[in-house]
Amino acid sequence: MKNKKILFILHLPPPVHGASMVGKYIHDSEVINNTFDCHYLNLALAKDLNDIGKGGMRKLKDFYKQLKQVRLLIKSIKPQQCYVTPNAKGGAFYKDFLVVMLLKIMRQNVIVHYHNKGVATRQNRCFDNLLYKMFFKNLKVILLSENLYQDIKKYVKYKDVYICPNGIPIHENLPIVPQKEFNILFLSNMMKEKGVWDLLEACTILKKKGKPIKCHFVGKWSDIKEEQFTDEINKRELTEYVFAHGAKYGNEKDVFLQKTDVFVFPTYYNNECFPLVLLEAMEQGLPCISTNEGGIPSIIENEKTGYIIEKHSPKIIAEKIEYLMEHPQQCANMGKAGRKKFLNEFTLDKFEVRIKNILEDCIITA
Template sequence: MKNLLYIGNKLLKHGYSATSIETLGVLLESEGYILHYASSKKNKVLRFLDMFFKTLLNAHKVNYVIIDTYSTTNFWYALMVSQLCRVLHIPYISILRGGDLPSRLNTTPFFSKLIFSNSFYNIAPSNYLFTVFKEYYPQNLKLIPNTIDINNYQYQIKERLTAKILWVRSLADIYNPTMAIDVLALLKNNYCDVELCMVGQEKNISISELQEYASSLNVNVTFTGKLSKQDWIKLSENFDIFINTTHFDNTPVSVIEALALGLPVVSTNVGGIPYMLKNRETAMLVSDSDSKAMANAINELIENPELAQNLSNNGRKLVEQFDWQIVKKQWKEILK
């Protein structure tokens, strides 16, 4: 059976949200692949050194190195590890994780070419990144979506929605959590019982900052901090609508999971979102930072149960295509 080295941010044990290295890695192990990982070091310098030396130490026994490739600081991890793989003659597979990778192709074309033109495969988890990268690196590009085990998500059927809103993401500028609070303030004018629950760990925005902002708008928000996947899925049973307020995105797993649960989704129409979701068919899509449009979309879903039910049904059908039993065949094909 194949031995694989998976390079990425394996930081769940430090209280961070699970990333693909901790989900896809486990799924590959369940299929009999032998996985080695780097890195779970919290310090960024130590993490890079761990990635570098794990690649050196495992060079003689792995068939492929899988590298989660992001668009910010972690881009440089991917660059250094990929070039080490070239020196050691180990085929590496770059998974395009960063929603802002298209701008990276333009701002650092030389270094981008070093990674992506020499990889065994570049795996695009979204039609968005597949379309962009097809113009640059069509020869070694493959579309394999982010995956979930659909059996873990019980489909919720609600005949009529209430103004109970769920937001799940890290508390960071890129995900625009203040927009969710703005939407809540607008909805309060129509629904006295409106609720907003925000699930996610603090990144570059603190819960206290968001609480202060909510107070300035005279609204109350429930913050849970980081929850396990099982806990937030259980929590979702108490909510009717899922919102995604991000400035940039690829194919967010939290949105895929919300669709799997049957929650109607209202999202900003950014990055890979319009490549995954169709407005008024699988989700309600609004412009970036347009709080008023998002509030109006939520109001329409509450007032139009038929539209809400159609979104719920179509969303579930869409993400059933992301089930591991389907996606694993694509991974096995490239790893054979």
């Protein structure tokens, strides 16, 4: 397959989010680059997280340049396969629709890899429905989880779908850091839809019950601002229980994971599909509490590696945390089961092999 050319049109950081990190893993993969003759084009137009979803003349000009680059690359390298990571809905989908249509006009074999969802939320709109029919015609699709097939079921037959869970690099020789307190960790962008206020309410419940918790929020300030969060902590009298640390990366982020007893991610973010942060927590042997959003139920095995709860359920979050506090052996066993599942299914090397196999199959069957 080394002489088989693939054009990867994907998101690369910045900004840093799940799709861009997976794009970087593919871009840097020896497995993939040694198997195919790979060429890459960055699909991202946003410069940072706050720029995602916004329009403007700068983005319009950059998109026009992107289309020209796609056309020139197709003519010059003549790929056997094109791989695209599109958006599922809204203005970002309309942009990616044009990219895929250009590839189809140039008679390219196309596979799309979804890191978001939302097709089903727009499929009953006449205009979007028409575009989706055109977009998905003769396409192969990679999804992160079986759960996500319902989102595109109207347009794509299951035989044209590949399931490929994400993976992340393994950190070798992880240190065990004993702690006196019971530490809870939230690690994501500080967004309302990531469940920040739900976890804060759960902490309020636990504090009123006299539970000795320490809850750490680690992430970049987004639609929740630092001053707003601090005011809320003060109002709830949680200054000795809840701590906000801002964005942390690399070793600094790992330190928080290594000092934690339970990871809580009560997301209801509408684009949530397969959060890499849950894989990071499982690698560190942490039981995870999260919601039934997107592909999360295929990551966490309920009551074995953690808990899947309904969205907007701070009372249940508090109950699960309290149970794990009072049953330390079960807490530890859940963490061990989660790490085992991570090593069996969600490592980067397994992800790279899955992507390689999918692309080989697409080329063979084209």
